[in-house]
Amino acid sequence: MRKLRVVIAKPGLDGHDRGAKVIARALRDAGMEVIYTGLRQTPEQIVSAALQEDADVIGLSILSGAHNHIAPRLMALLREQKLDDVLVVIGGIIPDSDVPTLVALGVKGVFQPGTPMQNIIDFINQHARARV
Amino acid sequence: MTIASRTARQRWQHETLEPTLRKSPERAAVFTTISGRPIEGLYAADDLSPADAAGARVPAGAYPYLRGIHDTGYGGKLWTMRQFAGFGTPEQTNARYKALLSAGGTGLSVAFDLPTLMGRDADHPLAAGEVGKCGVSVMSLEDMERLFDGIPLGQVTTSMTINAPAAMIFAMYLVVAERQGVDWATLSGTIQNDILKEYIAQKEYIFPPRPSMRLVTDTFGFCAERAPRVNTISVSGYHIREAGATAAQELAFTLRDGIEYVQWGIEAGLAVDAFVPRMSFFFNAHSDFFEEIAKYRAARRLWATVMRERFGATSERSLKLRFHTQTAGVSLTAQQPYNNVVRTALQALSAVIGGTNSLHTNALDEALALPTAETATLALRTQQVLAHESGLTDIVDPFGGSYFVEALTRDLEHEARAYFDRIDRMGGMVAAIEDGFPQREIAESAYRFQRAVEAGEQSVVGVNVHTDGSERAPDTLYIDDQASASQVERITALKSRRDHARVTDTLERLRRAAATPENLMPIIVDAVRAYATLGEMCDALRAAWGEYEEKAVI
Numbered sequence: 001m002r003k004l005r006v007v008i009a010k011p012g013l014d015g016h017d018r019g020a021k022v023i024a025r026a027l028r029d030a031g032m033e034v035i036y037t038g039l040r041q042t043p044e045q046i047v048s049a050a051l052q053e054d055a056d057v058i059g060l061s062i063l064s065g066a067h068n069h070i071a072p073r074l075m076a077l078l079r080e081q082k083l084d085d086v087l088v089v090i091g092g093i094i095p096d097s098d099v100p101t102l103v104a105l106g107v108k109g110v111f112q113p114g115t116p117m118q119n120i121i122d123f124i125n126q127h128a129r130a131r132v
Numbered sequence: 133m134t135i136a137s138r139t140a141r142q143r144w145q146h147e148t149l150e151p152t153l154r155k156s157p158e159r160a161a162v163f164t165t166i167s168g169r170p171i172e173g174l175y176a177a178d179d180l181s182p183a184d185a186a187g188a189r190v191p192a193g194a195y196p197y198l199r200g201i202h203d204t205g206y207g208g209k210l211w212t213m214r215q216f217a218g219f220g221t222p223e224q225t226n227a228r229y230k231a232l233l234s235a236g237g238t239g240l241s242v243a244f245d246l247p248t249l250m251g252r253d254a255d256h257p258l259a260a261g262e263v264g265k266c267g268v269s270v271m272s273l274e275d276m277e278r279l280f281d282g283i284p285l286g287q288v289t290t291s292m293t294i295n296a297p298a299a300m301i302f303a304m305y306l307v308v309a310e311r312q313g314v315d316w317a318t319l320s321g322t323i324q325n326d327i328l329k330e331y332i333a334q335k336e337y338i339f340p341p342r343p344s345m346r347l348v349t350d351t352f353g354f355c356a357e358r359a360p361r362v363n364t365i366s367v368s369g370y371h372i373r374e375a376g377a378t379a380a381q382e383l384a385f386t387l388r389d390g391i392e393y394v395q396w397g398i399e400a401g402l403a404v405d406a407f408v409p410r411m412s413f414f415f416n417a418h419s420d421f422f423e424e425i426a427k428y429r430a431a432r433r434l435w436a437t438v439m440r441e442r443f444g445a446t447s448e449r450s451l452k453l454r455f456h457t458q459t460a461g462v463s464l465t466a467q468q469p470y471n472n473v474v475r476t477a478l479q480a481l482s483a484v485i486g487g488t489n490s491l492h493t494n495a496l497d498e499a500l501a502l503p504t505a506e507t508a509t510l511a512l513r514t515q516q517v518l519a520h521e522s523g524l525t526d527i528v529d530p531f532g533g534s535y536f537v538e539a540l541t542r543d544l545e546h547e548a549r550a551y552f553d554r555i556d557r558m559g560g561m562v563a564a565i566e567d568g569f570p571q572r573e574i575a576e577s578a579y580r581f582q583r584a585v586e587a588g589e590q591s592v593v594g595v596n597v598h599t600d601g602s603e604r605a606p607d608t609l610y611i612d613d614q615a616s617a618s619q620v621e622r623i624t625a626l627k628s629r630r631d632h633a634r635v636t637d638t639l640e641r642l643r644r645a646a647a648t649p650e651n652l653m654p655i656i657v658d659a660v661r662a663y664a665t666l667g668e669m670c671d672a673l674r675a676a677w678g679e680y681e682e683k684a685v686i
Contacts, residue, residue, distance in 0.1 A: 008686075012246070012261070012262060013246035013247060013249075013250045013252070013258060013259070013262050013336075014246055014262075014266070015330070015334055015335025015336045015337075016334065016335070016374075016375075017335060017375075018374070018375050018376050018462075018575075018578050021575050021578065021579075021686050022376075022575075022578055022579050022582050024686040025575075025579050025686055026579075026582070028686070034686065036684050036685075036686045037684065038681075038682065038683075038684030039335055039682070039684070040258075042258075064246055064262055064265055064266050065261070065262070065265035065266065065611065066260075066261040066262050066265065068261060069260050069261025069262075070261065093499075093500065093501070095500065095501065095608065095610060097610070112466060113465070113466035113499045113500070114465055114466045114467050114499075114595050116586055116596075117582060117586055118586060
């Protein structure tokens with residue numbers, strides 16, 4: 001079986017990339033192929049990266065409160081590109097009250113502050129399917 | 133160290149310590165600070181060289197200021213209690229400022245939202261969803277006037293956390309001061325204006341490093357002549373530490389950034405003692421109590437010696453490192469948030485013992501959101517309890533002369549100097565940043581720390597130990613999109629009202645001057661007076677200098 005391919009992206013204007021970089025390394029050390037897009041990626045750029053990289057998983061790191069704007073756009077673009085089967089997870093500062101909205105949009109995992117890296121690795125291993 | 137004392141130490145280890153350890157081993161084979169620095173269980177006279185011991189005998193207020201820049205410490209004046217705040221519209225933040233001042237805050241500190249930090253107006257597509265979320269939205273002189281409405285800039289000092297577009301935001305502040313009738317010659321306050329740590333850690337940069345450095349030295353030159361009491365930069369280790377650096381890396385990269393600014397200032401034709409006295413610093417107060425105290429002490433001694441020896445500074449004010457401190461946001465936990473009050477109090481304690489000149493204490497709910505009015509007040513009260521009830525303010529550098537603290541101070545300095553040498557060999561900090569060196573060092577430390585937490589080697593109460601009852605903070609501040617809508621409306625109205633020709637003219641002058649060595653500040657002030665927006669001024673410079681994109685590496 002081929003390795004899971006994960007695009008880690010940091011959308012929005014925020015530049016705090018400690019979390020994105022730490023989780024990217026953790027997923028790589030857990031045996032996944034990780035592509036880090038770098039900072040300030042629009043939903044269009046992220047979907048295009050997922051397409052080009054044949055991603056199984058998209059992980060978004062958002063700390064700025066912009067998730068309610070970014071997630072709907074990203075999910076719509078994924079549907080347009082017939083990438084609905086890509087597992088989308090979000091980590092960062094997400095208020096409890098916004099979690100149901102994100103889940104309803106199709107975001108499968110929302111990881112709030114303090115989540116152990118191992119939980120995220122396990123979640124991805126459990127929910128992502130390597131695309132063929 | 134003398135042979136006799138070393139022998140005494142060896143005898144103690146052999147005759148006392150080793151039998152004890154055989155009977156009851158310690159909790160760990162090696163103890164380390166939170167930065168991973170191994171420490172001995174006991175420090176004694178022989179841990180200090182004669183030079184270390186002599187250094188500790190120099191009193192506070194005397195070069196190289198190891199023990200403090202003032203000989204009376206806080207005896208003359210307490211530190212400034214300066215709480216970082218900003219959210220939503222300028223009016224909303226103005227109300228929070230007035231509340232903080234009436235609660236006994238002694239200075240203001242402006243948190244701007246991400247579009248402002250990135251030089252984008254609220255109506256730019258990239259600003260969608262970000263306006264007013266992480267700070268206050270300020271797009272034009274009009275917003276700055278609303279932000280400081282009823283706050284006398286001649287009496288209250290303000291610190292502004294603004295970097296890539298610092299020159300423009302500062303120009304707005306100057307014009308507001310002018311309209312309040314405050315002479316620039318008497319105006320004080322601080323602009324962060326530290327672009328190097330943006331490339332290193334916080335990543336809120338706009339232009340490439342070299343033109344950005346020119347913008348910084350332009351503000352140095354302008355202020356030296358026109359606003360000599362303004363702190364033109366706050367060279368910041370805070371964000372470097374938050375991004376994952378160790379204490380020594382925070383110290384090293386911050387001071388090496390400071391050195392870089394001094395070098396660029398001199399190359400821009402400024403005299404060392406004309407601008408270095410207005411440079412200030414900003415450190416993190418993390419959780420390792422003694423390591424933090426040692427860090428502040430080391431910073432003072434390093435800066436003084438480097439300024440004198442490397443740059444030949446002679447003014448006492450060039451040699452004295454003044455610094456602001458903020459407790460470590462990164463140490464706050466979403467789990468059991470009330471524990472954060474205790475963490476913050478301990479961190480603040482280290483900053484005060486370390487001689488900070490001003491302080492921000494974080495609120496208990498900041499792992500989750502910007503603070504509410506209640507939690508922000510409690511954070512301020514934490515400082516007030518330290519200031520008025522602990523007795524700390526009556527004594528200067530109480531750990532000076534401690535074998536442990538002096539040894540730790542010296543070791544941190546050595547580690548910082550080793551980094552200085554490496555960065556010098558790379559051709560300076562700008563070159564090291566372009567190579568990604570400090571970024572890689574910090575990412576490595578961040579990953580090592582996270583793995584230590586997950587392996588249980590680093591305990592975090594409420595997260596990996598004592599995790600029962602991980603309740604969340606009630607009622608965190610939720611910022612809706614109202615601010616965004618009203619800021620977009622406002623900028624549309626402003627653009628239709630102002631003198632269009634004057635705006636176009638100043639922006640064109642700015643764009644042209646960017647390609648010449650002319651100081652840009654006077655032109656930026658003119659553009660601000662014409663109500664050019666922040667986004668427009670930054671666009672003029674984007675057109676001249678381009679935008680920076682870092683190589684994404686993990």
